[in-house]
Amino acid sequence: xxxxxxxxxxxxxxxxxxxxxxxxxxxxxxxxxxxxxxxxxxxxxxxxxxxxxxxxxxxxxxxxxxxxxxxxxxxxxxxxxxxxxxxxxxxxxxxxxxxxxxxxxxxxxxxxxxxxxxxxxxxxxxxxxxxxxxxxxxxxxxxxxxxxxxxxxxxxxxxxxxxxxxxxxxxxxxxxxxxxxxxxxxxxxxxxxxxxxx
Numbered sequence: 001x002x003x004x005x006x007x008x009x010x011x012x013x014x015x016x017x018x019x020x021x022x023x024x025x026x027x028x029x030x031x032x033x034x035x036x037x038x039x040x041x042x043x044x045x046x047x048x049x050x051x052x053x054x055x056x057x058x059x060x061x062x063x064x065x066x067x068x069x070x071x072x073x074x075x076x077x078x079x080x081x082x083x084x085x086x087x088x089x090x091x092x093x094x095x096x097x098x099x100x101x102x103x104x105x106x107x108x109x110x111x112x113x114x115x116x117x118x119x120x121x122x123x124x125x126x127x128x129x130x131x132x133x134x135x136x137x138x139x140x141x142x143x144x145x146x147x148x149x150x151x152x153x154x155x156x157x158x159x160x161x162x163x164x165x166x167x168x169x170x171x172x173x174x175x176x177x178x179x180x181x182x183x184x185x186x187x188x189x190x191x192x193x194x195x196x197x198x
Contacts, residue, residue, distance in 0.1 A: 051172035057151035058083075059171060063115070063142035066125050071142070073115070074171065080112045080196050081167040082188070085144065085152060087120045088131045092180035093162040097135050099185045103192060104139045110196045111169065114139035119149055119161060164188055168195050 053059075054073065062070040073081065084100060086093035104114050118128060121143055128141055144152075156163050158178040166175040166188070175191045177184050 051168065051174055054165075054167050054171055054173045055151050055155060058148050058155070058165075061145050061148035061151065063117070063144060063148065065140075065142050066128060073167065076113065077171050078111065078169050080107070080110075080169055080192065081165075082112070082114045082192060083117055083152070083165040083167065084114060085117045085119050085149070085161045085163050087118065087161055088123055088127065089120070090161050094135065096162055096180040096185050097137060099189065101136060101138050103189055107192065107196045112192065112196050116141040117144035117148070117152075118142065119144060166191055166195060168198070 059074040060072055062072060064070055073083065082100070082103070086097075100114055100116075104112070116137065116139060118141060123131075123143075131137075132141055152163070152165060153159055155165065155173070156176050156178055160179065162180045164177040165173060166177075168174050174195050175188070177188045
């Protein structure tokens, strides 16, 4: 019986690491995905949107493109965005990437763009290009600066990767997805399809 219990503990620890790299800052038992909405508006004030705008620290931060140029999330207003934090060494990140590739293919012509935010500034351009070729990635890869990473971690209250953020055409945050398990990716796909169709 003691051996069975020890085996159970070892397996539980192993499987708990399959959905994300790193640990969570949060202490609550929240659901892994969070669809954002229904902000309270005082009576008498016109309602701009039921969704909060993406934090300025994220929308206005510089993202370094592989060609050395920079861009901002705010530059892509009018598109539905999926901001995906990842790293080359993260197994769960690799695990969800084939689904991200399919999502990009399915919605590309409807104004949808995935932006892969590399969180490891030690990776060279050549390393990222080699990784992208190996994984057959078809979406934009950039390096997220520290301000952007900190802004996203503050939103998600989760310090692991992968994690993803859905932003609508008006620049409003529509969903936060922590970890890379199958259920999480399915919920992400459903939300992206809904937001793209609006």
